Amino acid sequence: MSSNPPPSDPSKPPSLPWVQTSSPSSPSANPPAPKSNNPQEELSLTAAVSTIKPSDFLTVHQAPCSRTGLLTGIGLGSSVGALRWLLGLPIPRAANWAVGTGAIAAILQYEYCQAKRRQEKAKVSRVVEVYGQKQAEMRAKEEEQRRIQLEEEKRLKEKREKGSWWKGW
Numbered sequence: 001m002s003s004n005p006p007p008s009d010p011s012k013p014p015s016l017p018w019v020q021t022s023s024p025s026s027p028s029a030n031p032p033a034p035k036s037n038n039p040q041e042e043l044s045l046t047a048a049v050s051t052i053k054p055s056d057f058l059t060v061h062q063a064p065c066s067r068t069g070l071l072t073g074i075g076l077g078s079s080v081g082a083l084r085w086l087l088g089l090p091i092p093r094a095a096n097w098a099v100g101t102g103a104i105a106a107i108l109q110y111e112y113c114q115a116k117r118r119q120e121k122a123k124v125s126r127v128v129e130v131y132g133q134k135q136a137e138m139r140a141k142e143e144e145q146r147r148i149q150l151e152e153e154k155r156l157k158e159k160r161e162k163g164s165w166w167k168g169w
Contacts, residue, residue: 064117069110077102 061067081098085091 065110065113068113069106072109073102073104073106076105 061070077098077100080101081094084097085094089097
């Protein structure tokens, strides 16, 4: 027996391919609802951590920009750690440098990528807006030409129906 998916709720955002959703009957499917309407009470570290599911760690690489951020962090962190070790630091301290540099590089690359995505989204929305305006202008121009052509045809038809002054002779 197959189960049909529930109809989509327009108030909910569309599902994203990199986010795994579970069935609505599971208790971890939805994050806990806020207890009050005061936004200051909603913002806490424990509330944020309670929204993280174990499956989120398995799909973190599928989120936009996270792959480039992680790869940049791994590459730069291991390079800095190796360089610090070659320059004479003990391995534990070089490893600390590697982890710290990797984390900072990953965060910076992720944020840079997100900023580029926001800019691209703004550009696309501007292009769509301009395209819509041009389409509206073209439709108005075509409608005006069509109206002028109909008026011209109507005028010629009236002229033909009226006839020439010599046809009566």
